[in-house]
Amino acid sequence: MSQLFTPFTLRGLTLDNRIVVPPLCQYSSDDGVASDWHAQHLPALAISGAGLVVVEMTDVEPIGRITPWCAGLWNDAQEAAMKRVLVACRKYGAAKIGIQIAHAGRKASCDTPWRGNKFLTEEKGGWQTIAPSAIPFGENYGTPRAMVRADFERVLAAFVDATRRAARAGFDSCEMHGAHGYLLSSFFSPLSNRREDEYGGPIENRMRFPLQVFRAMREVWPAEKPLGVRLSCVDWVDGGTTIEDTIVFAKALKEAGCDFVCCSSGGVVSMVPPLIRAGYQVKFAERIRREVGIPTRGRRHDFHRRPSRRNRHRGAGGYGGGRTRLYR
Numbered sequence: 001m002s003q004l005f006t007p008f009t010l011r012g013l014t015l016d017n018r019i020v021v022p023p024l025c026q027y028s029s030d031d032g033v034a035s036d037w038h039a040q041h042l043p044a045l046a047i048s049g050a051g052l053v054v055v056e057m058t059d060v061e062p063i064g065r066i067t068p069w070c071a072g073l074w075n076d077a078q079e080a081a082m083k084r085v086l087v088a089c090r091k092y093g094a095a096k097i098g099i100q101i102a103h104a105g106r107k108a109s110c111d112t113p114w115r116g117n118k119f120l121t122e123e124k125g126g127w128q129t130i131a132p133s134a135i136p137f138g139e140n141y142g143t144p145r146a147m148v149r150a151d152f153e154r155v156l157a158a159f160v161d162a163t164r165r166a167a168r169a170g171f172d173s174c175e176m177h178g179a180h181g182y183l184l185s186s187f188f189s190p191l192s193n194r195r196e197d198e199y200g201g202p203i204e205n206r207m208r209f210p211l212q213v214f215r216a217m218r219e220v221w222p223a224e225k226p227l228g229v230r231l232s233c234v235d236w237v238d239g240g241t242t243i244e245d246t247i248v249f250a251k252a253l254k255e256a257g258c259d260f261v262c263c264s265s266g267g268v269v270s271m272v273p274p275l276i277r278a279g280y281q282v283k284f285a286e287r288i289r290r291e292v293g294i295p296t297r298g299r300r301h302d303f304h305r306r307p308s309r310r311n312r313h314r315g316a317g318g319y320g321g322g323r324t325r326l327y328r
């Protein structure tokens with residue numbers, strides 16, 4: 001039998017197989033609260049046969065959402081709605097359910113993909129974004145405010161609060177979003193982090209805030225459940241993050257109690273990676289697994305189901321949404 005269909009254990013969690021449905025933003029929440037859309041979308045994935053389904057990037061504070069319709073986990077209504085969806089997933093499906101906890105940083109305050117992803121000004125319902133440095137993500141984005149001490153304290157506390165809520169709601173696994181140019185990833189990349197204090201400059205400084213967040217999450221996430229990260233292993237741009245940098249980061253994360261690294265890439269600056277095709281992240285997953293000695297995940301296959309026009313931006317199939325697999 002293919003190894004893909006063999007069980008996989010991380011701490012106290014055993015998955016039936018190594019197929020993982022990655023986190024896929026749905027842009028369908030109401031004030032961050034999971035909606036009827038989630039109540040059919042996630043149970044449908046839970047019965048898919050995958051070993052693990054990871055719930056979309058779920059944000060820790062209102063200004064941490066990519067769009068005003070992204071999922072959040074900073075209040076009781078959001079926690080209760082997630083719990084209801086989890087109960088439905090378990091009633092009908094066998095997959096274990098994980099969650100990705102995130103902050104969109106300078107890539108927040110945008111419209112939905114089906115309305116063109118445009119940056120939303122405050123007049124149009126958007127907000128002032130935050131980032132390590134006041135450098136916009138792209139030409140049509142707003143300029144983020146460089147984070148000050150109060151932002152560090154608030155964001156760290158918000159990650160801890162969301163992680164506690166995810167634990168209470170009963171998620172089986174949790175991952176910190178450290179990829180795609182969102183807040184924590186923008187600290188790690190020298191392209192988006194130009195700070196001159198202890199959070200910028202050499203790699204030890206650029207990984208300081210993501211590591212502080214990870215350690216704080218590990219403290220409140222149950223010891224018997226896995227906690228991992230998703231990383232952009234390379235920026236695909238000269239002067240940006242390299243796989244060697246990511247290996248240093250992954251070693252530090254492992255020491256902090258990280259159980260797996262999901263290997264993605266790009267997203268820190270607005271350009272398309274040169275060679276997107278099935279399996280293009282696998283070499284990163286293999287190298288990190290070998291050199292760091294940590295289980296990794298990487299996208300192996302694409303969905304081939306053709307999505308309806310309306311749902312193609314939700315990763316319902318055909319549009320980038322890939323299955324990932326676990327390696328040990």
Ligand SMILES: Cc1cc2nc3c(=O)[nH]c(=O)nc-3n(C[C@H](O)[C@H](O)[C@H](O)COP(=O)(O)O)c2cc1C
Binds near residue numbers: 316319
């Ligand atoms: C509609 C859609 C929503 C996505 N939402 C998320 C998300 O919430 N978190 C995340 O880490 N990646 C997200 N992604 C990226 C996918 O999880 C996955 O990384 C992507 O399909 C490509 O795989 P790759 O990382 O191997 O390139 C999304 C992709 C799509 C198409």
